[in-house]
Amino acid sequence: xxxxxxxxxxxxxxxxxxxxxxxxxxxxxxxxxxxxxxxxxxxxxxxxxxxxxxxxxxxxxxxxxxxxxxxxxx
Amino acid sequence: xxxxxxxxxxxxxxxxxxxxxxxxxxxxxxxxxxxxxxxxxxxxxxxxxxxxxxxxxxxxxxxxxxxxxxxxxx
Amino acid sequence: xxxxxxxxxxxxxxxxxxxxxxxxxxxxxxxxxxxxxxxxxxxxxxxxxxxxxxxxxxxxxxxxxxxxxxxxxx
Amino acid sequence: xxxxxxxxxxxxxxxxxxxxxxxxxxxxxxxxxxxxxxxxxxxxxxxxxxxxxxxxxxxxxxxxxxxxxxxxxx
Amino acid sequence: xxxxxxxxxxxxxxxxxxxxxxxxxxxxxxxxxxxxxxxxxxxxxxxxxxxxxxxxxxxxxxxxxxxxxxxxxx
Amino acid sequence: xxxxxxxxxxxxxxxxxxxxxxxxxxxxxxxxxxxxxxxxxxxxxxxxxxxxxxxxxxxxxxxxxxxxxxxxxx
Amino acid sequence: xxxxxxxxxxxxxxxxxxxxxxxxxxxxxxxxxxxxxxxxxxxxxxxxxxxxxxxxxxxxxxxxxxxxxxxxxx
Numbered sequence: 001x002x003x004x005x006x007x008x009x010x011x012x013x014x015x016x017x018x019x020x021x022x023x024x025x026x027x028x029x030x031x032x033x034x035x036x037x038x039x040x041x042x043x044x045x046x047x048x049x050x051x052x053x054x055x056x057x058x059x060x061x062x063x064x065x066x067x068x069x070x071x072x073x074x
Numbered sequence: 075x076x077x078x079x080x081x082x083x084x085x086x087x088x089x090x091x092x093x094x095x096x097x098x099x100x101x102x103x104x105x106x107x108x109x110x111x112x113x114x115x116x117x118x119x120x121x122x123x124x125x126x127x128x129x130x131x132x133x134x135x136x137x138x139x140x141x142x143x144x145x146x147x148x
Numbered sequence: 149x150x151x152x153x154x155x156x157x158x159x160x161x162x163x164x165x166x167x168x169x170x171x172x173x174x175x176x177x178x179x180x181x182x183x184x185x186x187x188x189x190x191x192x193x194x195x196x197x198x199x200x201x202x203x204x205x206x207x208x209x210x211x212x213x214x215x216x217x218x219x220x221x222x
Numbered sequence: 223x224x225x226x227x228x229x230x231x232x233x234x235x236x237x238x239x240x241x242x243x244x245x246x247x248x249x250x251x252x253x254x255x256x257x258x259x260x261x262x263x264x265x266x267x268x269x270x271x272x273x274x275x276x277x278x279x280x281x282x283x284x285x286x287x288x289x290x291x292x293x294x295x296x
Numbered sequence: 297x298x299x300x301x302x303x304x305x306x307x308x309x310x311x312x313x314x315x316x317x318x319x320x321x322x323x324x325x326x327x328x329x330x331x332x333x334x335x336x337x338x339x340x341x342x343x344x345x346x347x348x349x350x351x352x353x354x355x356x357x358x359x360x361x362x363x364x365x366x367x368x369x370x
Numbered sequence: 371x372x373x374x375x376x377x378x379x380x381x382x383x384x385x386x387x388x389x390x391x392x393x394x395x396x397x398x399x400x401x402x403x404x405x406x407x408x409x410x411x412x413x414x415x416x417x418x419x420x421x422x423x424x425x426x427x428x429x430x431x432x433x434x435x436x437x438x439x440x441x442x443x444x
Numbered sequence: 445x446x447x448x449x450x451x452x453x454x455x456x457x458x459x460x461x462x463x464x465x466x467x468x469x470x471x472x473x474x475x476x477x478x479x480x481x482x483x484x485x486x487x488x489x490x491x492x493x494x495x496x497x498x499x500x501x502x503x504x505x506x507x508x509x510x511x512x513x514x515x516x517x518x
Contacts, residue, residue, distance in 0.1 A: 006336040009329065010358050022143065023320065023363070024097065033083065039336070039360055040080040040113070046146075062084050062145040064113055067097070069318065071358040072342075096217060098171065107157065114154040114187070120220075136158050136219040138187055141171070170291065172245065181231065188228040188261070194294075210232050210293040212261055215245070244439065246393065255379065262376040262409070268442075284380050284441040286409055289393070302484040305477060306506050319468065319511070335484070335508055365466065367506040368490075392513065394467065403453065410450040410483070416516075432454050432515040434483055437467070 010035055010071065017074040018043070022067045026050075029074055030061065039065030084109055084145065091148040092117070096141045100124075103148055104135065113139030158183055158219065165222040166191070170215045174198075177222055178209065187213030232257055232293065239296040240265070244289045248272075251296055252283065261287030306331055306367065313370040314339070318363045322346075325370055326357065335361030380405055380441065387444040388413070392437045396420075399444055400431065409435030454479055454515065461518040462487070466511045470494075473518055474505065483509030 013032050020028045020041065027050070030043030046061040047054045087106050094102045094115065101124070104117030120135040121128045161180050168176045168189065175198070178191030194209040195202045235254050242250045242263065249272070252265030268283040269276045309328050316324045316337065323346070326339030342357040343350045383402050390398045390411065397420070400413030416431040417424045457476050464472045464485065471494070474487030490505040491498045 004330055005332050006330045006338045006358055007332070009338040009356070024143070026143070028144075034078055034080045036079050036081070042080045042083040058144075058146045060083070060147055062080055064139070064142050064144070065360070066140065066362065067143045068360050069320070069322070069363045070324075070354075070360070072354045073356055098217070100217070102218075108152055108154045110154050116154045116157040132218075132220045134157070134221055136154055138213070138216050138218070140214065141217045172291070174291070176292075182226055182228045184228050190228045190231040206292075206294045208231070208295055210228055212287070212290050212292070214288065215291045246439070248439070250440075256374055256376045258376050264376045264379040280440075280442045282379070282443055284376055286435070286438050286440070288436065289439050300478055302478045302480050302486045302506055305486040305504070361508070362510065364508050365468070365470070365511045366472075366502075366508070368502045369504055394513070396513070398514075404448055404450045406450050412450045412453040428514075428516045430453070430517055432450055434509070434512050434514070436510065437513050 007035070007037065010039075013071070013073050017045075019070075019072050019074050020063060021069045022063070023069055024067070028058075028061060028063065030058075032071075033060075036065075039068055039071075041065070041068070041071070081109070081111065087145070087147050091119075093144075093146050093148050094137060095143045096137070097143055098141070102132075102135060102137065104132075106145075107134075110139075113142055113145075115139070115142070115145070155183070155185065161219070161221050165193075167218075167220050167222050168211060169217045170211070171217055172215070176206075176209060176211060178206075180219075181208075184213075187216055187219075189213070189216070189219070229257070229259065235293070235295050239267075241292075241294050241296050242285060243291045244285070245291055246289070250280075250283060250285065252280075254293075255282075258287075261290055261293075263287070263290070263293070303331070303333065306335075309367070309369050313341075315366075315368050315370050316359060317365045318359070319365055320363070324354070324357060324359060326354075328367075329356075332361075335364055335367075337361070337364070337367070377405070377407065380409075383441070383443050387415075389440075389442050389444050390433060391439045391441075392433070393439055394437070398428075398431060398433065400428075402441075403430075406435075409438055409441075411435070411438070411441070451479070451481065454483075457515070457517050461489075463514075463516050463518050464507060465513045466507070467513055468511070472502075472505060472507060474502075476515075477504075480509075483512055483515075485509070485512070485515070 018032045030046030034042040046058045092106045104120030108116040120132045166180045178194030182190040194206045240254045252268030256264040268280045314328045326342030330338040342354045388402045400416030404412040416428045462476045474490030478486040490502045
């Protein structure tokens with residue numbers, strides 16, 4: 001699969017569970033449903049984690065791209 | 075419904091109550107009335123929450139997109 | 149009135165008194181006279197508030213959009 | 223005079239003394255000589271103020287727009 | 297090889313292991329698989345390091361460009 | 371001379387000594403040799419100052435615009 | 445040589461050793477190999493310095509422009 005560009009690589013994680021870390025230290029884990037060129041993303045079945053433990057369940061969540069540090073398959 | 079792009083997914087929450095968290099830690103809950111590509115949004119019947127408790131009621135509120143971390147259906 | 153887009157909703161507050169909160173914690177209340185797509189705004193009969201009390205009166209004030217968190221009808 | 227757009231309103235202050243407050247807390251007062259769409263501005267006969275007292279006189283000063291919070295007629 | 301432009305130089309590191317340092321102090325080491333003009337990058341076989349020691353293994357990771365300070369061949 | 375736009379006014383300082391203050395508190399004084407629309411500037415015979423005293427001499431220095439607060443003729 | 449624009453002036457330092465200071469306080473010294481309009485740069489034979497002393501040698505390093513404060517010939 002073509003992964004020369006970062007967003008292509010991100011596309012390989014679509015519908016799979018990913019870990020998203022934000023600038024303020026928050027972590028979200030969920031199924032990657034959507035993203036755009038600003039790296040705005042939508043997760044499904046999402047939960048917020050602190051120190052590896054689930055803090056709360058959010059279901060569907062829209063995360064604004066400019067707060068994101070990394071996205072990695074769980 | 076099409077949700078390949080994050081703003082399409084956000085559109086599914088239109089006229090429903092959402093939770094909006096800002097970079098400075100503030101939380102707003104209200105009915106999502108409008109949004110644009112900058113993720114500027116307008117909530118109706120909005121209230122500001124601190125630690126899960128209502129701090130004040132705001133009615134209609136415009137929230138500038140670049141302060142937003144996440145938006146999630148309540 | 150059309151309020152599908154956040155700036156349309158903001159237009160409904162033109163010539164009405166609004167509360168504007170800034171990233172640094174400052175609050176301004178005044179009559180909304182003008183705004184643009186960057187959410188730069190101009191208030192008339194404006195005052196700066198701290199903890200709900202008037203700190204000083206400013207008359208006319210231009211507020212740069214990127215410092216704004218929320219705008220809400222008073 | 224037309225003031226529907228914030229920069230038009232700013233134009234009404236041209237050649238008049240204005241107060242400019244910056245994100246870092248600094249205040250400048252001077253005659254507004256020039257501004258552009260980024261809200262970069264030039265003041266003449268400018269002085270820097272701290273807690274309402276003149277800290278130093280600067281004569282002509284260019285202020286970069288992205289550091290500005292508010293501009294208000296003195 | 298042409299390296300007049302920084303992204304050309306970065307291209308020379310494609311498929312080689314690089315060290316990436318972020319604004320918040322985090323370090324990632326991995327094989328550079330993809331990057332774009334925003335300096336968004338994708339690493340493979342990646343690990344997060346703290347003080348030169350491996351903190352955790354991430355496999356594939358997408359790093360948002362605006363958090364990056366430097367990228368250097370390991 | 372035309373100074374309706376801030377960059378025109380800045381042009382009047384070309385080849386003259388200016389004081390440049392940065393967001394982090396640093397001050398540079400030198401002869402203004404070049405600038406562009408991002409307010410990136412180049413100073414010649416430049417020195418870095420702390421509390422009004424010369425900390426070190428830099429000769430020629432390129433200063434990135436987004437770190438600049440003010441530029442004023444010395 | 446033409447140095448009316450800051451990037452032209454920067455071009456005069458190509459293949460010469462320069463000092464680069466970043467917002468977070470880090471300093472890099474190396475041979476300037478490449479730069480672009482975002483002031484992303486590539487140094488060769490680079491080293492990181494703290495308080496004027498070499499902390500580590502990096503060889504080739506890509507530095508993202510928005511972290512840079514100044515660039516000066518060593």
